[in-house]
Amino acid sequence: MTAFRAALSRELLVLWRSPAEIINPLFFFVMVISLFPLAISPKPELLALIAPGVLWVAALLAVMLSLDGLFRRDQESGVLEQLLTSPVMTVVPVTAKLLAHWLLTGLPLVLVSPVLAHMLQLPDRVLGVVMLSLLLGTPALTVIGAIGSALTVGLNRGGILLAVLVLPLYIPVLIFGAGVIRTAVEGGPVPGVLAILGALLALTASLGPLAVAAGLKISSGN
Amino acid sequence: MSDTPIRLTLEQLQCERDDRVLFRDVSLTARAGEIWQITGANGAGKTTLLRILVGLHGFYEGQRDWWDDNWRSELLYLGHQPGVREELTPLENLKFTCALGAQSGDPMAALAAVGLRGFEDVPAAHLSAGQKRRVALARLWLERKGVWVLDEPYTAIDQDGVAQLDEQIQKAADAGSLVLYTSHHQVGDGVKRLHLAKGRAEVLA
Numbered sequence: 031m032t033a034f035r036a037a038l039s040r041e042l043l044v045l046w047r048s049p050a051e052i053i054n055p056l057f058f059f060v061m062v063i064s065l066f067p068l069a070i071s072p073k074p075e076l077l078a079l080i081a082p083g084v085l086w087v088a089a090l091l092a093v094m095l096s097l098d099g100l101f102r103r104d105q106e107s108g109v110l111e112q113l114l115t116s117p118v119m120t121v122v123p124v125t126a127k128l129l130a131h132w133l134l135t136g137l138p139l140v141l142v143s144p145v146l147a148h149m150l151q152l153p154d155r156v157l158g159v160v161m162l163s164l165l166l167g168t169p170a171l172t173v174i175g176a177i178g179s180a181l182t183v184g185l186n187r188g189g190i191l192l193a194v195l196v197l198p199l200y201i202p203v204l205i206f207g208a209g210v211i212r213t214a215v216e217g218g219p220v221p222g223v224l225a226i227l228g229a230l231l232a233l234t235a236s237l238g239p240l241a242v243a244a245g246l247k248i249s250s251g252n
Numbered sequence: 253m254s255d256t257p258i259r260l261t262l263e264q265l266q267c268e269r270d271d272r273v274l275f276r277d278v279s280l281t282a283r284a285g286e287i288w289q290i291t292g293a294n295g296a297g298k299t300t301l302l303r304i305l306v307g308l309h310g311f312y313e314g315q316r317d318w319w320d321d322n323w324r325s326e327l328l329y330l331g332h333q334p335g336v337r338e339e340l341t342p343l344e345n346l347k348f349t350c351a352l353g354a355q356s357g358d359p360m361a362a363l364a365a366v367g368l369r370g371f372e373d374v375p376a377a378h379l380s381a382g383q384k385r386r387v388a389l390a391r392l393w394l395e396r397k398g399v400w401v402l403d404e405p406y407t408a409i410d411q412d413g414v415a416q417l418d419e420q421i422q423k424a425a426d427a428g429s430l431v432l433y434t435s436h437h438q439v440g441d442g443v444k445r446l447h448l449a450k451g452r453a454e455v456l457a
Contacts, residue, residue: 033351033354036348037351040344040348043339043340044339044340047340048339103337104337106333107333107335107336107337107338108331108333108334108388109335109337109349111308111329111331111333111335112335112349112352112353114307114308115306115307115324115327116324116352116354117322117353117354118352118354250308251309251310252307252309252310
């Protein structure tokens, strides 16, 4: 528990001192979404139709963008070796890292999403669902992406490989995430789809960190 | 010193890399209180050998046995890179690696001991290579661990620092730690040496 707390506060501190890591994904998210009305058409009915998909694709790419360098600096500086040779199980600091990373990169996306949803002409009654779907979905995206990031940490340019590894695994989250917003817009029953998103989160949050830890061990040469 | 408990045994250890035998037939018995210097030309596999010892590298043949299944809690490993993040201050870096290594002790005193008094709260990005190495080495001045595995601990360290480090390593060995390190610098007279050359390993006691 001491190790977890130490790792969590350290990760938050490291991210806090490199603000680009926090701002880049958020800026990307806002920029992509604000370009759609300009590029397609500002017609409210058309925007409302594509909004769930646009919001979710942008969130997915923003999260993936933030994960490319998740372990790289730790590897270059030798911190990763300390992590792997520690008597503390690797999954403990890894979980802390993922939590810190989501708090400072995923959570801001959730917080700005109502503004962007409003901009995309989604009815105000679904803004809560938009936030809730991203609240359940983005941590799952972070954890899944981290698995790919752990496996590609030893490679110089893992960017494209990371996308190839991770995108197929992102698809269920994308389908249900965008699906729940669409259902809410059409006035259908929302709790069922949200429950599936919640289940995806429970699955990834419980098993994902173990996979990330295993991925780091493989990358180091085991 | 042959009556102290055995800490590490290697038998017929062999490692290949890129279809080339890095080293073969590395056999040794290391006991508590001993200092082992691992030497060899660049690319002879010194770092790889240490990485195998601490469990970072799993592709090898032969036997590597620590004395106890719980050896990780007695291990202090300092790798080729100092393990210091530039965004954090020396104090923050040291506190984190200590929490990770389950090591107790006073980090402020340890930083002062390695000559970083007054630099505790300076971001590590502003430190020199030698000072960063000293941040990592500060762990040697905290609670003593049973096994020290140090990869090139003398890199970028100045003359006074070298003498100080020699003394600390000797002190740890006298207190019963096993120290294994790679370097061309010899700590003292009682040091055992493992020399890696052209794929062969030779123990020069």
